[in-house]
Amino acid sequence: MDTVAQISEQLGSADQAAAFKARRALVVKNAAAGAPGKEAERTALAAELAACLVAKDEAKDDKKKESKPRYSVAARNEICRALADVGSDAEVPALVQTLNDFDVREMARFALDRIPTVAAATALAEADDKLVGEEFRVGVTNALGKRRDAVAVEALKKATADTSSEIRLAGAEGLALQPDAGGDAVIVEVRKQLGATSPRAAKRMDIARLQLAATLAKAGQKDAARGIYQGLASDGADEAQKKAAKSALEHLG
Secondary structure, X not given: OOOHHHHHHHHOOOOHHHHHHHHHHHHHHHHHHOOOOOHHXXXXXXXXXXXXXXOEEEEEOOOOEEEEEOOOHHHHHHHHHHHHHHOOHHHHHHHHHHOOOXXXXXXXXXXXXXXXXXXXXXXXXXXXXXXXOHHHHHHHHHHHHOOOOHHHHHHHXXXXXXXXXXXXXXXXXXXXXXXXXXXXXXHHHHHHHHHOOOHHHHHHHHHHHHHHHHHHHHOOOHHHHHHHHHHHHXXXXXXXXXXXXXXXXXXXO
């Protein structure tokens, strides 16, 4: 079981022992390629994984010819998991293609989330804008919130204007993790729009403002953080958030 193709074939085996052995073989390959000084091996492995991920075979039936994935759903999910460790910009197109596969797209999102490049961030941003399924898109929005680049910030701001309230909330919470003081006005607006009819939404946005203030303080933007804390301490936030804001002000100095 030397090649990625051979491993991929066994990953979908009905024989659980064979499938386990294949998963173990893939983990070992990934670990070896991820070692320092193994850049060439890592690049080659990632390319093999991406090729297997999107490989298709023609299937014939009585009426028409159609293509189907060469490897099983289980195999493709494991391939995505492996690409999360060794993938780079070169593998982003294969993962983007896989985002349209409902059986595998969550693991494709997982992989893109862990590839720390602008191309991967752009792929996530486009997925958030184009793909269907609120729960999946919330996951994509949350993934964008973990990143620290202009592509992610713009995508998060766009998410706060979505038709789905859950995606709007997730977008605002993602902005709270960015060291951008301009995010506060966006979070306040989401609170204004959703909080009037949803105490849960209002509380989430107050907590997001606390998080943003902490993010800004950590980034050295203490004046901006202080302004947010002062606003929370005096406005319509609930008592728990006011108390947290006042405590943070005392420690901010």
